[in-house]
Amino acid sequence: MKSVKNTVGALLVLLAVTACNNEESNIQTEIKIPVSVTIIKPQSISRFIETTGTVYSSKEGAIKSELTGIYRLQTNPATGRPFALGDAVRQGQVIIRLEDKEFENNLQLDGKKLSLEVSENNLNKQKSLFEKGGVTQTELNQASIDYVNSKYAYENAEIQKAKMFVKAPFTGVIVSIPYHTDGVRIDQGQELFKVMEYEHLLMDVKLPEKHLPEVTLNQLVQITNYNLATDTILGKISQISPVIDTETRTFQSVLQINNDKKLLRPGMFIKAAILSEQRDSTIVIPKETIISRQDGKVVFTVENGIATEKKITTGLENQDVIEVLDGLKVNDRLVVTGFETLRNKSKVSVIQ
Structure with missing residues (x-):
């Protein structure tokens, strides 16, 4: 009788252990790995x-004095104060004026202008007389020479006077303007701005x-x-x-x-x-989602709660993303986090 009881007890224990093991097995088979996914859409990718x-x-110029003269920094009409660092200037705008009365007098600009007018009138008169036979070709040529010389003399005097007005050579910004006390004499060749x-x-x-x-x-x-x-x-x-x-x-x-x-x-x-x-309208995925193996590159996609391993062929890439030429298609659900522990056909729980 005691033997029968022992046998029954052993069977009950065995049944309890078997049931417990089956329950643990069922729990293990139901474990799902949490992952995050993204739906693949056509994108563009660039390589740099x-x-x-x-x-x-692209353009800069250091302007130096071409003459000796008294330094006069001009007022910027946009600010109401003397031109300064950072001021925007227009091409041809006078930034500095050099004064030298003796130099101006030596140019004899007014006299040369009057001489030009006289020589021009004389040339026109000689042309008219030449057509009527009143003067010779030599006299006409001499009148032409006098006019040309007067014209060059006046233009050269204007060029020299223009050097007293130091202008911006192009539209830009003043980036350097050495300090010179207003009213001091500036020597030729000194940088002005x-x-x-x-x-x-x-x-x-x-x-x-x-x-x-x-x-x-x-x-x-x-x-x-x-x-x-x-x-x-x-x-x-x-x-x-x-x-x-x-x-x-x-x-x-x-x-x-x-x-x-x-x-x-x-x-x-x-x-x-x-x-x-x-490339435009192509499949692009984050580079960190790719697992590199000896036989190639793989990623995981999810469908109906099952993770599937996909072998891919890649193309153009940059620092963050890479193009997939084969192995994936539009609307695939790509695993972007949690893929490290996945195996092919693993059960997953998608979290967003």
Whole structure:
């Protein structure tokens, strides 16, 4: 009787252990791995050649005195005060005037102007007489010579007087104006001011020779600077050297940058991204979602709660994303987080 009881007890224990193991097995089979997914839609992708450098103005001029004279800094009509650093100036605007009464008198401008008028009247008179036979060809030629000499003498005097009015050579901004006390004598050759135009900037870049086939004239360039975190300025390739430097294995190019908002300043260090290739309406995925294996690259997609491993072929890529040429299609649900522990046909729980 005792033996029967022991046998029954053992069977009950065995049944309880078996039931417990089956319950744990069922729990294990129901575990779902949490993942996040994104639905694949057609996108564009671009590849850039990145480089850095310092920008400089496309036009600048240091203006020096061509004469000796008394220094007179002119008033800027836009500010009501003497011209100063940072002032915008127009081409031909008088910035500084040099005064020298003795020099002006020696030009004899009024006398030369009167002499020109007399010689012109005499020439016209001689032409009229020549047509009527009143003067010889020699007399007419002499009148022409007198007129030409008077004309050149007057024009040269005007040119010399114009040097007393120092003007902006082009529209731009004053970036340097050495201090000179108003009323002091300035010697010939002294620098008076410097003007820059930086609505268009330039940058010299040297690129590895492997990029030579990818770089063309007028190619789009995106410009960024650490001071302009939210702004991207556009430029283009304006010049390309066909020669490869034998020491650095690079070729030189010049970037022209549209800086009409004047967000950049000459001398700034910038980053330039040259657009070398672009594709539109293609499948693009984040690079971090790809698992690299010996037999190729794979990603995971989800359908009906099951993760499926997909082998892919990739194409164009940049720093963040990559193009998928084969293995995925539009509207696939790509696993973007939680894929590290997945296996093919793993059960998943999609969380957003």
